[in-house]
Amino acid sequence: MIDFGFKFKPPIVQSALAGISNRNFCQEILRYGAGMVTLGGFSIDYESHKATIKMIERGRKEFVLPTNQKDARLWSMKNLNLEKLHKQQSINVNIRFSKVDNLTKMWLKKFTEFVDFIEINAHCRQEEIINTNGGQSLLINLESLECLLNDIRAILPAFPLGIKIRGYLVNEYQIFVRILDEFSISFIHSDAMLPGHNRANIKIIHNLVNSTDIPIIGNNSVKTINDIKTMFEAGAKAVSVARPLIRDPKFIQRLIRDYTGQKNHGSNNNSL
Numbered sequence: 319m320i321d322f323g324f325k326f327k328p329p330i331v332q333s334a335l336a337g338i339s340n341r342n343f344c345q346e347i348l349r350y351g352a353g354m355v356t357l358g359g360f361s362i363d364y365e366s367h368k369a370t371i372k373m374i375e376r377g378r379k380e381f382v383l384p385t386n387q388k389d390a391r392l393w394s395m396k397n398l399n400l401e402k403l404h405k406q407q408s409i410n411v412n413i414r415f416s417k418v419d420n421l422t423k424m425w426l427k428k429f430t431e432f433v434d435f436i437e438i439n440a441h442c443r444q445e446e447i448i449n450t451n452g453g454q455s456l457l458i459n460l461e462s463l464e465c466l467l468n469d470i471r472a473i474l475p476a477f478p479l480g481i482k483i484r485g486y487l488v489n490e491y492q493i494f495v496r497i498l499d500e501f502s503i504s505f506i507h508s509d510a511m512l513p514g515h516n517r518a519n520i521k522i523i524h525n526l527v528n529s530t531d532i533p534i535i536g537n538n539s540v541k542t543i544n545d546i547k548t549m550f551e552a553g554a555k556a557v558s559v560a561r562p563l564i565r566d567p568k569f570i571q572r573l574i575r576d577y578t579g580q581k582n583h584g585s586n587n588n589s590l
């Protein structure tokens with residue numbers, strides 16, 4: 319298998335929470351021992367920046383980033399500077415955009431100074447973002463995803479990129495993973511939500527694992543050690559958690575303890 323540089327430990331990740339997962343939040347989660355934390359999502363082209371302001375006006379919690387160089391530099395030093403507990407932890411940033419404009423170029427370069435991975439958001443289903451052809455629209459129109467990745471790679475030829483997806487929207491697996499391979503995507507972070515239910519559809523993880531060698535991070539309703547096992551048995555290389563952390567960031571510490579406890583005490587389960 320090609321090594322895409324997908325390395326962090328333990329394989330338990332904090333997933334993006336727009337308006338919530340800021341520097342302080344992620345710093346706390348790093349202290350609780352997560353293998354990877356995710357800053358953002360941040361909207362980094364002019365259209366999604368405007369869309370985000372509209373979302374805030376209707377009462378949604380969101381992050382708004384500065385649009386000029388000077389403010390961006392100061393903001394970054396204050397808001398992106400995280401301290402890792404150990405070298406095996408990684409920092410990820412989740413970004414929303416549908417085209418690479420000057421704002422995107424500025425932020426892409428800025429993020430590379432502070433994070434290990436940049437995660438492209440092909441997940442957001444908020445109407446304002448969909449109207450910009452960003453978020454989950456990128457999964458419906460794979461040509462636009464391909465163009466976007468091409469434009470990002472023109473700026474960041476080798477920087478590790480991941481993609482966050484809403485798994486049930488991927489229909490043409492072969493085309494989808496061919497595009498991701500073409501642009502050396504390091505990981506696929508899949509929300510395996512089963513629409514209308516409060517649980518994951520594990521078949522989504524199976525389908526992805528069977529279509530590609532790109533490592534999969536399994537997401538949705540991971541709350542117990544059994545949920546972790548189910549994701550790993552399906553072939554995910556890591557799991558991620560979001561909603562339980564809104565009320566209780568320390569939740570991730572308990573999950574990590576359960577996971578490392580099982581691993582250290584000779585779990586018979588090879589997938590742990």
Ligand SMILES: Cc1cc2nc3c(=O)[nH]c(=O)nc-3n(C[C@H](O)[C@H](O)[C@H](O)COP(=O)(O)O)c2cc1C
Pocket residue numbers: 333334335336358359360412439441442482509537538539540558559560561562
């Ligand atoms: C308030 C809130 C904000 C979110 N913001 C983002 C985001 O900016 N980018 C993203 O990819 N996913 C975002 N998500 C989705 C989560 O990262 C995660 O995929 C989803 O909540 C399912 O995982 P869970 O069952 O562990 O919560 C958000 C979810 C919530 C509840």
